[in-house]
Amino acid sequence: MATFRKILVANRGEIAVRIIRACRELGIPAVAIFSDADRRSLHVQLADEAYLVGPAPSLQSYLNQDRILEIARQCGADAVHPGYGFLAENADFARKVQKAGIRFIGPPPEAIELMGDKTAARKLARQLGVPTIPGTTEPLTSSDEAVSVAADVGYPVLLKAAAGGGGKGMRLVREPEEMASAFRAAQSEAHSAFGDGRIYIEKYIEEPRHIEFQILGDQHGHLIHLFERECSIQRRHQKLVEESPSVVMTETLREEMGQAAVRLARAAGYTNAGTVEFLVDANRNYYFLEMNTRLQVEHPVTEWITGIDLVKEQIRLARGERLLWQQEDIRTHGHAIEVRVYAEDAQSNFMPSTGTIRFMQEPAGPGVRCDSGVFSGQQVLPYYDPLLAKLIVWAPTRQEALDRLKRALMEYLIYGIETTIPFFLRLVDHPEFRKGNISTHFLEKYPALVSGKEAGDGEIAGVIVSTLHHLRERKRTFVPGNHNSESSGSRWKLLGRLEGLH
């Protein structure tokens, strides 16, 4: 089958870099697009061709469908990879790409539309006998309606954006009094993030685990799953850590959930890579959550335990090639864990941190993979998602993988901005996390993990280095005739007396 001539990567950051790498290995030229703010970004540096897409704000650049299509046509790209976020789950965009005679590397627009609408997806799940969380199947029209539905399913409830993902437009409501303001906030956040303010409501499961299944499907009706990923460590519904296998998974449960995921994907007419998300409660009951009709941030975890390159498979499948495996061919080995390095200050409640990365050194060595979108000297801007890089480790067992993760985190230097690395170091040593006793409420249960700010040890070393640095800076700005003989005698006695006056 003829290969693609050229692939346009309609994204930025680490995922654009990841896709460009797959293109390179397949010998297909990769085209980057960049906003005014991204001219110096890593994905541009690694691409074969690069075109300006527009000004910094996403709406005028990475979300500008017509401009992206224009670039694709002009440069002669015959396929577009959307990555995740931005236009990845936009059915209109997928349709426009197809109409332009260009292949969209992802599922058909109809499947994006069906599964992207959370309400429709849950309806489909119920029809197929896949368990779902009690709640509404139709979007809510008002906060009054939300209050009456919540009274039926019982508090606490969760308000969610119908078009959402990534925790945007999501609010937890514990009592009726909180509903009106939560509803308004969810609606406005959903509207600004997705241009769609529709909200639905569901019962909130206490202490749930987030477990999802990776799906692959060809255009000839063959679908398989690539086992689970557990992504229970989240903050504000934003995933921070993903691993596979999940410590709670049993052979029977894996088989049952995997089959449910495949059944849903098949009913939706799904092809290419996708992910079916579930919540699993303390009694190992599972509930269908939603389907992500795209490549996931955490795909490297699955790649490592199965040995399958998901991005290359996406490209092959989009060309119409057949899946190379039957379900029973898929085997896993060892344990993989991914952590998301965000430009957020883990020593100050995850405040966004922007600025220039003055020095960076990535970890390496056995069992370590770093999917990064940044480099030393790069400016981190407030316009886009704060994900800088993903650190993924593999080892034969979970305990060894955690030891390796800790080692790699200590090696990972990013200076000039603050990151989530200190958080992961606290987490990796947490006894309950070590045991795998986790849920999506883990960080609410152990808030010290989030707000923790421990003073570093090695104070004496700090004293010496700060003084050396001070000395060096003063030498650099040395002006002849401006240096008093500071070594002559001690003035500290005088200082002591002066300080006494204050």
Add this chain to the structure above:
Amino acid sequence: MRYRVRIGEKTYELEVEDNHSQLKLYLDGKPVDFDYEIIHESGLYSLILGGKHYRIWVENQKNGTYLLKLNQKSISAEVENERQALRRLLTPRKGGGGTAAVVKAPMPGMVLRIDARQGQTVAMGQGLAVIEAMKMENEIRSPVEGVVKKIHIQQGQAVEKGAPLFEITPSA
């Protein structure tokens, strides 16, 4: 040259002897066995202290205040030499000025919405504005009960971290 370094509650006195080719250090009067290399110009040091190795990054945050990173933890250090200490102590402090509490931007972002009006009485913890940063909405709340004396921002405006947003005169 003598230095005073403050880390947290503790103050260290460090004497530096710079004999061109060799640097000698005395910490609180005792000689220090050390060796260092600058690994990267931006501030990465390799320090060997009595055989123990430290990889430290140091950044000058403002005059005399240094942010140190060691084993993925932060240390804040204030460094001054005798002359600087003297100058600090001899410079009269600026007057206390008004008593209004200044609410500053906790992160860089865009002002999505302003919920307070000038002259409005606000409760402690009441929402004053919403700032969007990296696609998340963050509510800015009043740290005190009082009256909104001044609004420094407009809707749609981009703000830097630490930029003044509101001034609130606390209720007596």
